[in-house]
Amino acid sequence: MSAMFDLAELQGNILRGYTKKPHVRYLILEVADRSAARRWLASSVSGRGDGVPQITTGDWGPNKPDTCFNIGLTYEGLRALGTPSASLEMFPNEFVEGMTARALKLGDVGPSAPENWPAPFNEPKRIHLIATIYAEKVEQLNEVQERALYDREALTLLGTREGYNFPGDFVHFGYRDNITQPRFEEIHDPDRYPDRQPRAPLGTVLLGHPTNLEGLTWRVPLPAELGHNGTFNAFRVLKQDVAGFEEYLDRAASDLLKHPQVDELLQPGDEEKIGKGLSRRAALREIVAANLCGRWRDGTPLALSADAPDPKADLTDFDYVGVGDSRCPHGAHIRRCNPRGGQIVQRIANNSRRLVRRGVPYGPPYDPAKRDRDEPEPERGLLGNFIGASLGAQFEAMSCDWLNLGLQDPRITGSNDPISGANDPVTSWFDLPLKSGGTIRLRGLPRFVLTRGGAYTFLPSLSAIRFLGSL
């Protein structure tokens, strides 16, 4: 392990996730009083068991704590704490401007535009600190929240968001998630699946460490105790229209039934291979769902098993090498987000845009049997954290060039990500690859995911929290 690197110096949810902590609550906070907020920060790393919850570090020891607590600071938060201007000036523009100013790049337009975000995200300048609590039980969330807010002079609670992990890591839309994460050099994470992708250098996610950008590294805001070992997070509240997604699958399956090449997608008689007891239409729905994501809903990658889900297939050990070698659509969500070793236009970006994803679903699971068409559906979606050393070169580049413009491959340029992209049914399209090498083009995809809030935060190291606490 490098001399400059100590897991106890990092917040605990960066290099490894808190698996098996089903409940997650975000406290969206404003600095009420600068001195009191600095004292609060200093207490959060004091090692004292009473009072302000202690920041969970990456050094859990043999057992993960019962509850975990982490923080991120916005640029406005750093300012509110009185961070010296010489340091503030060293933070990258996208972080300084904040998420709402980057709306166009992120596809936050129309109903996703920041003007339509509900409180507290409608007042982005007031969002200074986002604290996250992870726990086994809701009562524990309440208890930690109470301690975090005990000193009313320090922080004002603007709002909360809460989610819980569904069994089996499934998310709304019915896919299994939390399969792929970058695996880091020097870090052993027993919860991660092995894969054949190059290990990510620590600088993919931590400031001050080597990256895979041909010897270049990201600028570290000074003093080093503030910037070194810090990272950036795009926190996103992403509302998912599950009923709309399922209805789209219905429509697409009905259209495919009439398509002259449908047998190339599904040989008559093969329906049972897709799922027990499935009708031809229901099997086609699943084929469409799998192609949109690049994985069957149980997680089986199409790159390894394009014709049917395979419970024995490896979940992560696959690649898209060579033109036409893989039957995973070029436009599928996971292929757009991570082209692995596949051929893309921005060759150097194959491995440099990788993001750590820490997400949790919110809202009740969708149950079509309980759907009341006269009542609005309850809001449900994903509370997503997309973590990397550069918001601009990783999260924004992925969101803009790859998810929304499809610049990585001329075969998908001009189309949006089918799952999370800013689609318009009038212009949207998605190509389903056929065994013969041809494609069937699906059209009319609506926007399934709307942004309902978010913020760019800096995830400070423990030294940085001490530094800010002692200003």
Ligand code: HEM
């Ligand atoms: C509500 C919106 C979204 C849903 C439902 C969703 C769903 C999924 C699912 C089911 C997977 C496959 C599981 C896995 O490989 O771990 C996945 C992978 C991934 N998603 Fe998303 N996603 C959403 C939004 C986003 C956004 C906004 C980004 C980035 C800007 C993103 C980036 C990724 C990445 C990087 C992967 C891993 C791909 C790989 O390495 O193979 N996702 N997502």
